[in-house]
Amino acid sequence: MEILRTIGLKKYYGSGAGLVKALDGINMSIEEGEFAAVVGTSGSGKSTLLHMLGGLDYPTEGKVIVDGKDISAMKETELTIFRRRNIGFIFQNYNLVPVLNVYENVVLPLELDGEKPDREFVREVMETLGIYERQASMPNQLSGGQQQRVAIARALASKPAIILADEPTGNLDSRNSKEVMGLLKVTGEQFGQTIVMITHNEALAQLCSRVIRIEDGKIWKDGKNSAQNYGTGTQRHGFSGVREDGTAAKNMTEKRERTGVGADEQKAAENVTGRQQQNLTGKHAGEMAARNTWGGIRYEK
Ligand SMILES: Nc1ncnc2c1ncn2[C@@H]1O[C@H](COP(=O)(O)OP(=O)(O)OP(=O)(O)O)[C@@H](O)[C@H]1O
Numbered sequence: 001m002e003i004l005r006t007i008g009l010k011k012y013y014g015s016g017a018g019l020v021k022a023l024d025g026i027n028m029s030i031e032e033g034e035f036a037a038v039v040g041t042s043g044s045g046k047s048t049l050l051h052m053l054g055g056l057d058y059p060t061e062g063k064v065i066v067d068g069k070d071i072s073a074m075k076e077t078e079l080t081i082f083r084r085r086n087i088g089f090i091f092q093n094y095n096l097v098p099v100l101n102v103y104e105n106v107v108l109p110l111e112l113d114g115e116k117p118d119r120e121f122v123r124e125v126m127e128t129l130g131i132y133e134r135q136a137s138m139p140n141q142l143s144g145g146q147q148q149r150v151a152i153a154r155a156l157a158s159k160p161a162i163i164l165a166d167e168p169t170g171n172l173d174s175r176n177s178k179e180v181m182g183l184l185k186v187t188g189e190q191f192g193q194t195i196v197m198i199t200h201n202e203a204l205a206q207l208c209s210r211v212i213r214i215e216d217g218k219i220w221k222d223g224k225n226s227a228q229n230y231g232t233g234t235q236r237h238g239f240s241g242v243r244e245d246g247t248a249a250k251n252m253t254e255k256r257e258r259t260g261v262g263a264d265e266q267k268a269a270e271n272v273t274g275r276q277q278q279n280l281t282g283k284h285a286g287e288m289a290a291r292n293t294w295g296g297i298r299y300e301k
């Protein structure tokens, strides 16, 4: 099933002699469950493309259809809500909220949306990413790799239609890059998540199921990697926490309907709610409201 489509997508900046055609007619379609890499030289339009796909900015011309809805036609308020519910972002600089602990960061987009986190699902995600034990830690107590795993958990927790990642391993050393990339792939497969990821790293791009190359705001190559080449995350990376029999590979709809809450998560969640209410009604709430952002998480280019 197609989850994302762009039609004649253009984004121009400036005018006259200063006109920059950052995107110049992008037509692409992403199927549910795909893990697509977007590669291209610096300035080729990758980040601009991701902004358009995620509704962080409006195109100059053309359309972006996410899960059947034309987001380029949405008004700002509608778009903000749609974005929070349907799009998960992962950025190079993690963008965790420093005053919230790991668990609070993971469930923040849900809480901001007035939704109750699916605690069993959140626990499964955090366990797979190896951060469940660190749920009470603050972001500044974690390594870069761990912080990025929290950001991945946060993106997955709301079961978005699509996850968009802009150089998620850009701040990590090669060992952590491989590990984070492996986990992104494994969780993508495990939770049936569609992912579009920008990377400068050719080796990482080859681990994706598809590689889209853009140059001067146009697609100049778009090809699938053979399954043999990229394999499954479990086969290639052998991460623990992923069930070998594939029973965990349930789709998001099924996950949505799952219930059952462990006592410890219940407790953790109650604490979170109390603290978050404090945070969200205090100075922090004003700060967040002031940012015209997805889920209160500031986006910085
Ligand atoms: N807000 C803006 N105003 C004017 N020009 C912009 C703006 N944002 C991006 N551009 C220009 O659009 C082009 C594409 O930029 P973009 O950030 O998408 O590149 P990129 O492929 O992500 O590059 P990098 O690999 O360096 O991150 C560049 O020429 C850039 O200078």
Ligand SMILES: [Mg+2]
Pocket (backbone or CB within 6 Å): 046, 047, 048
């Ligand atoms: Mg960029």
